[in-house]
Amino acid sequence: ILNVEQSPQSLHVQEGDSTNFTCSFPSSNFYALHWYRWETAKSPEALFVMTLNGDEKKKGRISATLNTKEGYSYLYIKGSQPEDSATYLCAFNNAGNMLTFGGGTRLMVKP
Amino acid sequence: EPEVTQTPSHQVTQMGQEVILRCVPISNHLYFYWYRQILGQKVEFLVSFYNNEISEKSEIFDDQFSVERPDGSNFTLKIRSTKLEDSAMYFCASRADRGDNTEAFFGQGTRLTVV
Numbered sequence A: 001i002l003n004v005e006q007s008p009q010s011l012h013v014q015e016g017d018s019t020n021f022t023c024s025f026p027s028s029n030f031y032a033l034h035w036y037r038w039e040t041a042k043s044p045e046a047l048f049v050m051t052l053n054g055d056e057k058k059k060g061r062i063s064a065t066l067n068t069k070e071g072y073s074y075l076y077i078k079g080s081q082p083e084d085s086a087t088y089l090c091a092f093n094n095a096g097n098m099l100t101f102g103g104g105t106r107l108m109v110k111p
Numbered sequence B: 001e002p003e004v005t006q007t008p009s010h011q012v013t014q015m016g017q018e019v020i021l022r023c024v025p026i027s028n029h030l031y032f033y034w035y036r037q038i039l040g041q042k043v044e045f046l047v048s049f050y051n052n053e054i055s056e057k058s059e060i061f062d063d064q065f066s067v068e069r070p071d072g073s074n075f076t077l078k079i080r081s082t083k084l085e086d087s088a089m090y091f092c093a094s095r096a097d098r099g100d101n102t103e104a105f106f107g108q109g110t111r112l113t114v115v
Helices: none
Strands: A005-007 A010-014 A019-024 A032-038 A045-050 A056-059 A062-067 A072-077 A086-093 A099-101 A105-110 B005-007 B010-013 B019-024 B031-037 B043-050 B053-057 B065-068 B075-079 B088-095 B110-114
Touching (some): A010 A019, A019 A105, B019 B031, B019 B110, B043 B075
Antiparallel strands (some): A019 A072, A086 A099, B088 B110
């Protein structure tokens, strides 16, 4: 059983704050690490697919880093906005075809 | 933008009944998946499907479950005799290929409630 953990489980921040959360995953048999943004009643939306150690990806105010040797990825949100409120999921892809998900970080941004 | 669509959005069924959850993956995608999330738990892999056959399945995907791609566009998950513990949100996903960099696109889910 692959262990993918996310922390914190939930986070409340004020509009304008920058924030980050962590995904930890097994460091062996690594193929890719996926980040998703999931709003209630909508489809999980792919943010990043990261494959290389040291990778850093950015989409607007959201960025992510990857350390495959130690088995963690950080997701950063700069200047949080209320519309960033969602659950952020990471998913680990090993040699198989499936994604193993973390429990998610639920972000709430107060105006 | 192309999307994965799932129907129905919510299904209520009696224990022991059969249910079929339907998905229309993105049209040029080749790999198809079902995942589920029981309330309060992590999203879990059920099955992957490629070239008209199951390529991988989890321990959850027992003989009560089956998948089919009957007509080249729909991808269905059937639960033969539902149990209370099958109540969950079921997600369909598709990918264009198996490349490391390839995103999986998810549908909005079907909430299955077994009573």
